[in-house]
Amino acid sequence: MPPSFEEMEARKEKKDNKRKRSASVSEKPAKKAYEPKGKKGKKQAPVVSDEEEMPADLPEVDLEELASAKKALFDDSEEEEEGDEFYDSDEEGREKPIWSDDEDIETLNVANMEALSRKLDEEEELEAEEAEEELVEGAVQPKAIVLPTAEEEEAMEGHPQDVTMTRTRMMEITKVLEDFKTLAEDGKSRTEYVNRLIKDICSYFGYTPFLAEKLFNLFSPSEAMEFFEANEISRPTTIRTNTLHSRRRDLAQTLVNRGVNLQPIGTWTKVGLQIFDSQVPVGATPEYLAGHYILQAASSFLPVMALQPQENERILDMAAAPGGKTTYISAMMKNTGCVFANDANKARTKSLIANIHRLGCRNTIVCNYDAREFPKVIGGFDRVLLDAPCSGTGVIGKDESVKVSRTEKDFIQIPHLQKQLLLSAIDSVDANSATGGIIVYSTCSVAVEENESVVEYALRKRPNVRLVDTGLAIGKEGFTSYRGKHFSPKLSLTRRYYPHTYNVDGFYVAKFKKIASSPHDVSKAGAKEKEHAARSEQDDTIINDDFAEFDADQDKELIQQTVNRNMKKRGVNPNARKADKVIKEEEAPKE
Amino acid sequence: MPPLTEEETKVVFEKLANYIGRNITFLIDNKEDPHVFRLQKDRVYYVSEKIAKFATSVSRQNLMSLGVCFGKFTKTGNFRLHITALSYLAQYAKYKVWIKQNGEMPFLYGNHVLKAHIGKMSDDIPEHAGVVVYSMHDIPLGFGVSAKSTTEARGLQPNSIVAFRQSDVGEYLREEDTLFS
Numbered sequence: 001m002p003p004s005f006e007e008m009e010a011r012k013e014k015k016d017n018k019r020k021r022s023a024s025v026s027e028k029p030a031k032k033a034y035e036p037k038g039k040k041g042k043k044q045a046p047v048v049s050d051e052e053e054m055p056a057d058l059p060e061v062d063l064e065e066l067a068s069a070k071k072a073l074f075d076d077s078e079e080e081e082e083g084d085e086f087y088d089s090d091e092e093g094r095e096k097p098i099w100s101d102d103e104d105i106e107t108l109n110v111a112n113m114e115a116l117s118r119k120l121d122e123e124e125e126l127e128a129e130e131a132e133e134e135l136v137e138g139a140v141q142p143k144a145i146v147l148p149t150a151e152e153e154e155a156m157e158g159h160p161q162d163v164t165m166t167r168t169r170m171m172e173i174t175k176v177l178e179d180f181k182t183l184a185e186d187g188k189s190r191t192e193y194v195n196r197l198i199k200d201i202c203s204y205f206g207y208t209p210f211l212a213e214k215l216f217n218l219f220s221p222s223e224a225m226e227f228f229e230a231n232e233i234s235r236p237t238t239i240r241t242n243t244l245h246s247r248r249r250d251l252a253q254t255l256v257n258r259g260v261n262l263q264p265i266g267t268w269t270k271v272g273l274q275i276f277d278s279q280v281p282v283g284a285t286p287e288y289l290a291g292h293y294i295l296q297a298a299s300s301f302l303p304v305m306a307l308q309p310q311e312n313e314r315i316l317d318m319a320a321a322p323g324g325k326t327t328y329i330s331a332m333m334k335n336t337g338c339v340f341a342n343d344a345n346k347a348r349t350k351s352l353i354a355n356i357h358r359l360g361c362r363n364t365i366v367c368n369y370d371a372r373e374f375p376k377v378i379g380g381f382d383r384v385l386l387d388a389p390c391s392g393t394g395v396i397g398k399d400e401s402v403k404v405s406r407t408e409k410d411f412i413q414i415p416h417l418q419k420q421l422l423l424s425a426i427d428s429v430d431a432n433s434a435t436g437g438i439i440v441y442s443t444c445s446v447a448v449e450e451n452e453s454v455v456e457y458a459l460r461k462r463p464n465v466r467l468v469d470t471g472l473a474i475g476k477e478g479f480t481s482y483r484g485k486h487f488s489p490k491l492s493l494t495r496r497y498y499p500h501t502y503n504v505d506g507f508y509v510a511k512f513k514k515i516a517s518s519p520h521d522v523s524k525a526g527a528k529e530k531e532h533a534a535r536s537e538q539d540d541t542i543i544n545d546d547f548a549e550f551d552a553d554q555d556k557e558l559i560q561q562t563v564n565r566n567m568k569k570r571g572v573n574p575n576a577r578k579a580d581k582v583i584k585e586e587e588a589p590k591e
Numbered sequence: 592m593p594p595l596t597e598e599e600t601k602v603v604f605e606k607l608a609n610y611i612g613r614n615i616t617f618l619i620d621n622k623e624d625p626h627v628f629r630l631q632k633d634r635v636y637y638v639s640e641k642i643a644k645f646a647t648s649v650s651r652q653n654l655m656s657l658g659v660c661f662g663k664f665t666k667t668g669n670f671r672l673h674i675t676a677l678s679y680l681a682q683y684a685k686y687k688v689w690i691k692q693n694g695e696m697p698f699l700y701g702n703h704v705l706k707a708h709i710g711k712m713s714d715d716i717p718e719h720a721g722v723v724v725y726s727m728h729d730i731p732l733g734f735g736v737s738a739k740s741t742t743e744a745r746g747l748q749p750n751s752i753v754a755f756r757q758s759d760v761g762e763y764l765r766e767e768d769t770l771f772s
Contacts, residue, residue, distance in 0.1 A: 289760035290730045353656045353771040357675040366656040378648040
């Protein structure tokens with residue numbers, strides 16, 4: 001039984017009872033308790049029973065009054081038969097006029113005045129009592145109803161569940177968890193509620209229990225529900241104006257003429273437009289093909305905005321495909337300087353190259369390395385953007401498969417890769433850059449393992465970087481502690497984005513500034529090459545391969561001298577026993 | 592990633608000269624930011640000298656693209672311009688054709704330019720010369736070869752071809768798999 005339905009039923013029954021009691025002025029409460037639930041049956045029942053037991057139990061009540069009461073009840077029931085059967089919210093209201101207006105005035109006389117007034121008093125008292133009871137019960141109700149019993153739970157196993165029921169229960173549990181002290185059922189622990197809620201989330205939204213729990217733990221219960229719900233709807237389509245070819249106002253005008261309904265995304269970006277609906281495919285208009293804009297999620301603007309590329313810098317985008325961020329960097333630099341766009345996946349570099357050319361970026365170099373190789377390939381960048389590959393828990397609205405495909409293993413392997421990448425990114429930056437020395441780390445995940453933990457790790461491993469403010473207008477602060485883990489307080493400078501708060505994909509942005517160079521920065525391949533060159537050029541320097549060769553004969557003489565000296569010190573004449581000591585002395589220095 | 596040989600340069604420049612004529616000098620004599628041609632696999636890239644130098648640190652098999660790809664050498668040694676060269680061609684184009692809005696989509700789907708779609712065109716286009724195609728808002732859409740000279744084209748039927756399409760920006764969608772690697 002769903003709690004909500006039970007609740008409803010219970011309330012209805014109570015009301016019915018109440019009405020009956022007030023109708024017959026509490027003459028036979030025992031009988032009432034056994035009355036059937038159905039409205040029709042219930043309503044006819046009192047009539048019969050009243051007639052039977054009237055003489056015994058009802059001395060004080062006016063017969064006429066009772067008759068009219070019966071009639072009223074009948075009328076009432078007839079009326080209800082006609083009306084909506086499930087109507088239960090204001091039945092009490094309907095009874096009242098029957099009592100107070102009609103019969104009371106009609107039958108009021110000196111004889112029954114006392115009885116009547118007593119009846120009224122009783123009635124009032126009863127009502128007050130019941131109201132109070134209901135009030136108390138109302139507060140208690142969720143305690144009794146929210147969690148299903150063990151039997152119910154067993155019954156639920158293996159059955160496809162009623163979604164509305166599950167949903168109601170999720171809401172109820174969320175409510176309880178929000179105010180656990182007052183609303184929780186006695187003897188039930190918070191864990192029981194949370195477990196039930198996570199089970200419901202799994203069945204209702206289709207997550208694996210592992211992922212549901214992981215995501216649930218990031219938020220307060222009500223916020224978590226908002227998050228899960230926001231993941232069910234997709235984010236609005238957004239486009240970014242390519243400032244190399246067009247301006248936002250011109251582009252908006254052109255697209256409006258093509259029948260696209262759009263508006264600027266927000267005050268935080270000057271290049272973004274949000275598409276509401278369109279009569280033409282937005283990804284195939286002549287403007288799109290001519291590179292005036294690119295379809296890009298609003299969240300993807302953020303890391304580039306945090307990176308703040310300057311003209312004439314050398315910038316590395318470590319995981320660039322499909323090129324939304326790379327082209328944005330290029331546009332911000334107005335095609336000056338140099339952008340290295342790297343992607344580890346060769347197939348994905350196709351779309352990267354296509355976008356780079358379509359948007360008219362002329363300052364890019366596209367390469368296909370594992371980004372971890374990077375300070376080796378080329379280092380000394382002014383800025384590095386690492387939009388790391390991630391589990392994608394922030395973009396569940398876009399890619400539903402994340403709900404079931406991610407396992408515990410992923411949350412170990414992916415962060416491991418991210419940590420390596422971030423260290424590579426840090427080492428690839430030139431700390432002495434006049435304008436930059438900036439590293440931006442971002443993921444489209446909301447998991448702490450892939451965000452705060454990775455940043456914390458980098459801060460620990462590379463003391464020559466520090467976190468700086470991202471300079472982004474929106475975003476929530478990163479966690480400084482999470483489930484018993486404590487991170488550096490500086491992590492509050494990083495930014496988190498959630499689908500339910502900003503209607504962008506779940507995202508995370510951290511910005512570092514490199515303040516000093518470290519031994520890790522040295523391009524290792526380059527160093528080796530330099531050493532080889534040095535060896536071949538100057539043979540007669542200190543670097544000689546014969547350093548470790550020994551001349552045994554020459555050494556022997558020197559060793560002998562030292563031994564003699566030592567013997568003299570001890571007061572032994574070395575020449576006196578030269579003959580028999582020679583062998584021993586030869587061994588001595590070897591030790 | 593070598594520069595072009597003399598032979599290769601000749602082939603490439605002959606092709607470019609069809610579209611931009613003597614403006615080709617702007618491509619090679621850029622004093623403040625000298626640009627160079629580079630051959631990577633069979634593709635020709637046009638790129639700032641500075642960037643070309645940076646690209647030397649990337650090994651040949653890992654280098655996917657640099658600067659702007661102008662086109663590729665076919666196996667027979669011809670040079671074929673790609674749509675990616677359009678931004679430079681449009682910048683220095685000698686002969687231009689503007690097409691009306693109703694002709695944009697047919698052209699972007701790979702059709703030739705019809706007389707009916709012509710909004711305006713350069714006055715002095717000879718027959719079989721390279722032309723760059725623009726929309727009426729001056730957005731470059733592609734390039735091709737004129738079928739008729741401007742004067743001859745004036746007397747053509749509305750449904751006859753004025754310029755043969757060689758490349759259009761629709762290829763970014765249609766040819767993404769083959770164009771870029």
